[in-house]
Amino acid sequence: xKSTLLSTILWxxxxxxxYSQVQLDYYLPEGVEYDPEIPTPEExxxxxxxxxxxxxxxxxYYMRALxxxxxxxxxxxxxxxxxxxxxxxxxxxxxENHRSIDRIKENHRLLRDPDQSANLDLERMPVIVNxxxxxxxxxxxxxxxxxxxxxxxxxxxxxxxEEMLSNMVIxxxxxxxxxxxxxxxxxxxxxxxxxxxxxxxxxxxNEVWPNGRTNHYWFDLxxxxxxxxxxxxxxxxxxxxxxxxxxxxxxxxxxxxATFFFQPGIPSRTHPLTPQRxxxxxxxxxxxxxxxxxxxxxxxxxxxxxxxxxYGKGSTYPDIFGTIGILFEQASSRGHxxxxxxxxxxxxxxxxxxxxxxxxxxxxxxxxxxxxxDNMREHYREVRxxxxxxxxxxxxxxxxxxxxxNYHLADMLAHHSVELYELAQDAxxxxxxxxxxxxxxxxxxxxxxxxxxxxxxxxxxxxxSLFYDVSTWTLPFAFNMPFAELNQRQFSQDLLGSLVAEPQxxxxxxxxxxxxxxxxxxxxxxxxxxxxxxxxKMGVRTKVAARPFQSVxxxxxxxxxxxxxxxxxxxxxxxxxEIFRTLQTSAGEDAVTYYNLQTGLSASGIDLGSPNMDNIExxxxxxxxxxxxxxxxxxxxxxxxxxxxxxxLTLLEKDDVGGADLSRYNTLVMVTGxxxxxxxxxxxxxxxxxxxxxTLIAQRGAVNWARSEGLADVEPVTSDDEEEPSRDQLPYAxxxxxxxxxxxxxxxxxxxxxxxxxxxxxxxxxNMHVFRSTTSFIQKTTxxxxxxxxxxxxxxxxxxxxxDNLERIGDTASIVVSGYGRGxxxxxxxxxxxxxxxxxxxxxxxxxxxxxxxxxxxxxN
Numbered sequence: 030x031k032s033t034l035l036s037t038i039l040w041x042x043x044x045x046x047x048y049s050q051v052q053l054d055y056y057l058p059e060g061v062e063y064d065p066e067i068p069t070p071e072e073x074x075x076x077x078x079x080x081x082x083x084x085x086x087x088x089x090y091y092m093r094a095l096x097x098x099x100x101x102x103x104x105x106x107x108x109x110x111x112x113x114x115x116x117x118x119x120x121x122x123x124x125e126n127h128r129s130i131d132r133i134k135e136n137h138r139l140l141r142d143p144d145q146s147a148n149l150d151l152e153r154m155p156v157i158v159n160x161x162x163x164x165x166x167x168x169x170x171x172x173x174x175x176x177x178x179x180x181x182x183x184x185x186x187x188x189x190x191e192e193m194l195s196n197m198v199i200x201x202x203x204x205x206x207x208x209x210x211x212x213x214x215x216x217x218x219x220x221x222x223x224x225x226x227x228x229x230x231x232x233x234x235n236e237v238w239p240n241g242r243t244n245h246y247w248f249d250l251x252x253x254x255x256x257x258x259x260x261x262x263x264x265x266x267x268x269x270x271x272x273x274x275x276x277x278x279x280x281x282x283x284x285x286x287a288t289f290f291f292q293p294g295i296p297s298r299t300h301p302l303t304p305q306r307x308x309x310x311x312x313x314x315x316x317x318x319x320x321x322x323x324x325x326x327x328x329x330x331x332x333x334x335x336x337x338x339x340y341g342k343g344s345t346y347p348d349i350f351g352t353i354g355i356l357f358e359q360a361s362s363r364g365h366x367x368x369x370x371x372x373x374x375x376x377x378x379x380x381x382x383x384x385x386x387x388x389x390x391x392x393x394x395x396x397x398x399x400x401x402x403d404n405m406r407e408h409y410r411e412v413r414x415x416x417x418x419x420x421x422x423x424x425x426x427x428x429x430x431x432x433x434x435n436y437h438l439a440d441m442l443a444h445h446s447v448e449l450y451e452l453a454q455d456a457x458x459x460x461x462x463x464x465x466x467x468x469x470x471x472x473x474x475x476x477x478x479x480x481x482x483x484x485x486x487x488x489x490x491x492x493x494s495l496f497y498d499v500s501t502w503t504l505p506f507a508f509n510m511p512f513a514e515l516n517q518r519q520f521s522q523d524l525l526g527s528l529v530a531e532p533q534x535x536x537x538x539x540x541x542x543x544x545x546x547x548x549x550x551x552x553x554x555x556x557x558x559x560x561x562x563x564x565x566k567m568g569v570r571t572k573v574a575a576r577p578f579q580s581v582x583x584x585x586x587x588x589x590x591x592x593x594x595x596x597x598x599x600x601x602x603x604x605x606x607e608i609f610r611t612l613q614t615s616a617g618e619d620a621v622t623y624y625n626l627q628t629g630l631s632a633s634g635i636d637l638g639s640p641n642m643d644n645i646e647x648x649x650x651x652x653x654x655x656x657x658x659x660x661x662x663x664x665x666x667x668x669x670x671x672x673x674x675x676x677x678l679t680l681l682e683k684d685d686v687g688g689a690d691l692s693r694y695n696t697l698v699m700v701t702g703x704x705x706x707x708x709x710x711x712x713x714x715x716x717x718x719x720x721x722x723x724t725l726i727a728q729r730g731a732v733n734w735a736r737s738e739g740l741a742d743v744e745p746v747t748s749d750d751e752e753e754p755s756r757d758q759l760p761y762a763x764x765x766x767x768x769x770x771x772x773x774x775x776x777x778x779x780x781x782x783x784x785x786x787x788x789x790x791x792x793x794x795x796n797m798h799v800f801r802s803t804t805s806f807i808q809k810t811t812x813x814x815x816x817x818x819x820x821x822x823x824x825x826x827x828x829x830x831x832x833d834n835l836e837r838i839g840d841t842a843s844i845v846v847s848g849y850g851r852g853x854x855x856x857x858x859x860x861x862x863x864x865x866x867x868x869x870x871x872x873x874x875x876x877x878x879x880x881x882x883x884x885x886x887x888x889x890n
Contacts, residue, residue, distance in 0.1 A: 055381065057181065058388065061190070062185075064184045067183050074091050081214075082214040092203055101122060108261060108267075110245060116205070119203070120198060133155055142476075157197075157200065159202065160175070160390065161279055162175040165251065166206045166209020167282075170376070200268075209243055210241065234364045243661070252342065258668075273351070275401040276314070277347045279344040280383050284361065285369045288329055290331065292315065310353050314355065320389070325382075357383065362374045362379050412479050423515045424512060425469070426438065432554060436620070439532035442469075447475070449469045450526050450528055451526030452524060452526060454523070461512075486503065487826065496774040500774055501776055537619065539622075546597075554619065555871070557791065559615075561594055564611060578635045581632055586632050591785050592789075592876075650670070650878060651678070651697055658702030659702050687710035688710075695724060696877075697726070721850065724853045726881070727855070729858065732857070743845050743856055746841055777801075781821055782817065787876060787880035788817040788818065788844055792872070803858070806841045809841065820839060822839045845890060848890065855881050862874055
């Protein structure tokens with residue numbers, strides 16, 4: 030009784046001690062001695078692990094101190110974030126292995142060479158394990174566990190750890206998302222009370238928008254392993270490709286009321302290209318995790334959640350390269366201690382689970398190292414065999430009109446060690462023309478055949494109808510780029526030009542040199558919007574051709590298509606020399622080619638002074654941000670403007686709209702989100718602004734808001750109510766699967782584009798591929814001019830969609846243009862900027878921004 034009373038008194042008086050104050054031995058395994066010369070995290074950062082959330086600067090400080098103190102540890106900075114924070118990779122092994130690290134890498138490379146791998150002495154080869162922590166910044170238990178993981182392997186003493194490290198190289202990436210981690214740690218630390226309060230309603234556990242999950246531009250970096258858009262991912266994947274570890278771990282968090290998850294996940298949701306051997310080894314490693322978690326009485330589960338399908342995720346990307354990728358998901362305390370259905374979950378507990386499974390990973394890799402060596406060797410033997418059996422001997426891909434897209438595709442593939450070559454000669458395959466210098470050839474007889482297969486496949490049949498992420502990502506569709514798969518008869522070594530080891534952005538030119546009358550450039554190039562804004566921001570007046578024309582240039586008669594940009598010199602206030610210098614810079618940096626036009630009289634089509642040469646207003650763009658709005662969609666647009674187009678974009682707080690001077694902007698963007706809390710004044714201001722000539726771009730979920738407010742004249746596709754609904758009784762256990770099967774997690778659809786409409790400028794074919802992750806279907810308009818992009822009657826190009834939704838989605842709108850007073854409302858039902866690698870539809874968004882005001886009122890619904 031006295032003991033119970035004393036415990037109650039202690040709980041009331043010292044809740045902070047109970048929930049947060051732990052000692053180092055709470056984490057460390059029993060019976061292990063540690064080198065006192067190696068500093069503990071507390072000795073360097075000033076607090077015990079779990080007492081505060083580690084900030085990124087302190088994390089870096091400790092890792093550098095550890096490398097200085099231990100001859101087992103070397104450290105390198107492999108990239109910098111947008112906010113200029115370093116990303117680190119620690120290499121931990123014995124001093125002897127460090128001295129032989131180049132030989133270890135070379136032998137490991139030979140393990141992937143079927144001509145050499147049989148001759149290797151696998152017993153003498155160290156196993157390589159890459160541990161990556163907290164790619165989501167507000168899932169911090171991983172990054173905090175990295176302190177303990179690095180300390181343990183640097184300082185633990187005894188024959189067991191020496192034997193393990195002599196047979197192992199451990200790579201520790203302590204924070205995969207430094208900017209997000211810093212944002213989140215600042216939030217929870219600034220709201221921490223001395224007396225810890227586990228109430229979930231407390232502000233500590235409820236970050237404000239946009240939260241710390243994402244990077245600087247609010248991208249989910251765990252979806253960027255394949256696209257490699259961001260510096261964090263580009264550096265991380267470069268390190269992966271350099272090492273090609275046997276095992277890669279990916280430490281995450283999930284909901285507070287969960288427990289702990291480790292892979293393998295649901296077997297039917299593994300990508301079919303991943304070998305079964307991979308999943309068997311993942312399960313074998315899982316037994317080590319179970320044993321370790323049993324010892325500390327932690328609850329866990331496996332094979333019941335998540336999946337291994339999308340090769341752009343950290344735990345799935347390695348599977349296609351012969352590595353065992355492993356996902357860990359820890360129930361999150363989000364702050365320092367929070368109530369859950371399993372009792373109060375405190376931060377040190379979450380950190381300990383991540384640390385314990387880091388140790389179990391290392392133990393598993395050590396004990397299973399021969400199987401892991403064999404897995405890597407067999408993977409590449411099978412790759413060679415599969416490539417030899419394949420009917421496809423090469424893939425030719427490229428856009429004859431767009432250097433920028435071609436460069437980005439090559440850059441992406443080269444980043445994953447794919448061998449590709451310049452097309453050595455003009456060629457035509459399957460009715461598609463490919464131009465020398467504007468296309469790539471990718472032979473399939475190469476070590477990364479399976480990755481190539483995964484990137485170019487069109488899959489429409491699946492064993493499971495539920496997906497944790499997207500169900501497809503076919504690269505040439507994402508780039509809206511022609512491609513052809515060549516068989517043995519079509520492929521020849523003569524097609525192979527120079528090997529492209531490090532793709533370079535090509536340069537444009539000024540054909541005919543300096544002009545005394547006008548310049549023109551076509552809108553085909555990916556970076557044409559950046560080129561146009563360069564001129565506009567310096568005050569250059571520009572026009573856009575609403576009709577095609579032919580003009581005589583120094584290189585002969587040149588045909589100019591819809592959307593050609595004209596720079597007439599006679600109407601400018603800007604010095605002609607400055608204009609020419611800007612064009613020279615743009616040609617070098619934007620890959621745009623400018624043409625010297627010496628006369629306003631065209632050989633055919635409209636003349637340069639035609640009424641069909643529309644004036645282009647310089648965009649001034651704001652996007653609504655704030656609570657309830659998709660930070661992912663906002664971030665995609667912010668990144669597009671800031672990093673690619675070099676255009677300013679005002680991030681306008683939703684709550685400030687009513688008091689803002691909207692006349693500063695001619696374009697307003699609204700993306701998916703909740704706008705029900707917009708004030709009446711704000712709604713009136715937006716409507717008046719559009720009525721007076723503004724262009725409102727409503728994307729995905731915002732289309733419904735614009736419709737409800739009478740701004741967008743769109744009509745949803747309704748279900749066929751004539752059929753009597755089924756009365757069959759269904760089992761409760763199937764509820765989530767049946768409902769989930771109706772979700773479009775992310776699929777690719779065939780679409781038709783009107784290339785004569787300002788929304789279609791810069792495209793050379795009506796055939797498009799759009800990415801869709803919504804079941805909100807919009808009807809085509811009765812005014813056919815107002816639906817410049819719509820899905821075809823045979824819409825599915827790749828990915829999963831239920832039969833019911835497939836029947837409904839055909840011949841529905843992707844873009845609808847509405848009129849409202851003198852303004853335009855452009856409804857984008859699909860996301861043209863998805864994850865910054867949907868290069869093929871980025872220009873649709875740019876067209877809405879630059880040319881939305883040029884769309885005729887007669888072409889608006």
